[in-house]
Amino acid sequence: MKAVRYHSYGGSDVLIYEEADRPVAGEGEVVVLVAGTSYNDADSGLRAGLRQDLLPLAFPHIPGLDLAGVITEVGEGVPDWSVGDTVVALLPADAPGAAAEYVAAPAEALAPAPRTVDLADAAALPLVGLTAWQALFENADLKPGQSILINGAGSAVGGYAVQLAVQTGATVTATAGARSRDRIRSYGADRIVEYAVTPVVQVLAGQHFDVVLQLAPAGPEENARLVDLVADGGAFVSVTTPGPPDTGRGVRTVHVFARSDATQLAELVARVDAGELAIEVAERLPLVDLPAVHARAAGRFARIAELAAQVEGGDLAERLRADQAVVRAPAAAGELVGKTVLIPMSSASDTPRH
Incomplete structure (x- = not known):
């Protein structure tokens, strides 16, 4: 399958669109055909390694904390989900993410996807x-x-x-x-x-x-x-x-550091379907463009990182001083405004609409 991965911490240039092994469902997991993921500044923080003392990653790593997609395989010990179910989830930060055609996701993180929006757009919610x-x-x-x-x-x-x-x-x-x-x-x-x-x-x-x-x-x-x-x-x-x-x-x-909570996510989905909660998506791009999205967000992320280092000091400040390249904005990268959804090529033409 195709995925965006990085093999070391660094700036947006470490992100590579390449072949990766398709996952299989372990116990308590499902495999999901990814309809969409979305960019978050937390993805840049993980990629830059600014929190590696608290959350080290195994390389190569696939980013993408947000997931919307369709279950294609159900592992042992998963009684509540079936192949064909549409789902959303906030994935574990240190596990392979949703910037890929398929991802193995813990069943405990899943909530039913909204029925009233395009499935890919639901990735802007978790x-x-x-x-x-x-x-x-x-x-x-x-x-x-x-x-x-x-x-x-x-x-x-x-x-x-x-x-x-x-x-x-x-x-x-x-x-x-x-x-x-x-x-x-x-x-x-x-x-x-x-x-x-x-x-x-x-x-x-x-x-x-x-x-x-x-x-x-x-x-x-x-x-x-x-x-x-x-x-x-x-x-x-x-x-x-x-x-x-x-x-x-x-x-x-x-x-606040947000955590995955399937019950809360299901409540948010229910409000979306009831017309009480609007999902706002600024742009939809193919997954291959994810490195460019990280580059466009680099200026904003650098500002966040610098301010966090001022407030927190300690290891974060030392790490930022030691390697400014991980947060430097590439020349003429542009600016990222609003929520960006990334869609794998395998899902671009047939993303389900509810």
């Missing part, structure tokens, strides 16, 4: 959807009637976070740029703050929110200013760089 869900409900403990500021609402996670917060009955203030403003407003946000016009903390000075959800890359000083917008006893929850550990006023600071 990681960012679960990140939004877990940030809001497990970490922030968002309740009806509370107020929330979502900083970076135009991001892939932000779109889901706004929709979920609105459905919860929270009062939602969202920051967005010109490209995403109308989309975020259509999701029901009560107020849009255009961060490119006036700094967010200046616009919202003197206001307080039960929850501040940080989805934008930021350094220690900006995070501290956002923490000042949290009401006493509230929560500052960050998906990007962690907030200050000691805030006072009973404010909790939480740094």
Whole structure:
């Protein structure tokens, strides 16, 4: 089968579209014909090796955390799935990913795919959807009637976070740029703050929110200013760089690392099929273009990595200083905006539509 793999840590140039062995289903696994995967900045972090001390990879490695596809083989000990079922999943980060024609996936990670969107597009849901869900409900403990500021609402996670917060009955203030403003407003946000016009903390000075959800890359000083917008006893929850550990006023600071959860993913899928949750896909590209997608995302990823190193220091800062090439943006690579879905050639012409 064809797959995108890398044989060592490095920049986007280590990604190679090549032949790889087709997987077989082990115990507790299924094999899935991949309809689509999607790019996440977490894929770049793994490729660059910035977290190799916590999550070392075996090479060659196939990236692609998000999966949407059709089951073609069922292994031993999998009673709940059958050949032909359409599924979505967030795959284990240290296992072969979905940037391939086929992938072996743990059955425990699977949820039924949405019936109301193209199967390939469903790959834009798992990681960012679960990140939004877990940030809001497990970490922030968002309740009806509370107020929330979502900083970076135009991001892939932000779109889901706004929709979920609105459905919860929270009062939602969202920051967005010109490209995403109308989309975020259509999701029901009560107020849009255009961060490119006036700094967010200046616009919202003197206001307080039960929850501040940080989805934008930021350094220690900006995070501290956002923490000042949290009401006493509230929560500052960050998906990007962690907030200050000691805030006072009973404010909790939480740094979110999303995990696979099939039950939560199934709930997100149910909301998609009920017309309550929109999946936003900016572009669909053939899988062979995945190295170019990583290159286009390199500028944004480099900024995230540099800020994370400022905040966290330690091994991450040393690794980034030692090898800047892993996060350097190639010349004239362009820019990646919105959620990109990658489709293997074997699925490009016959991706199921529900």
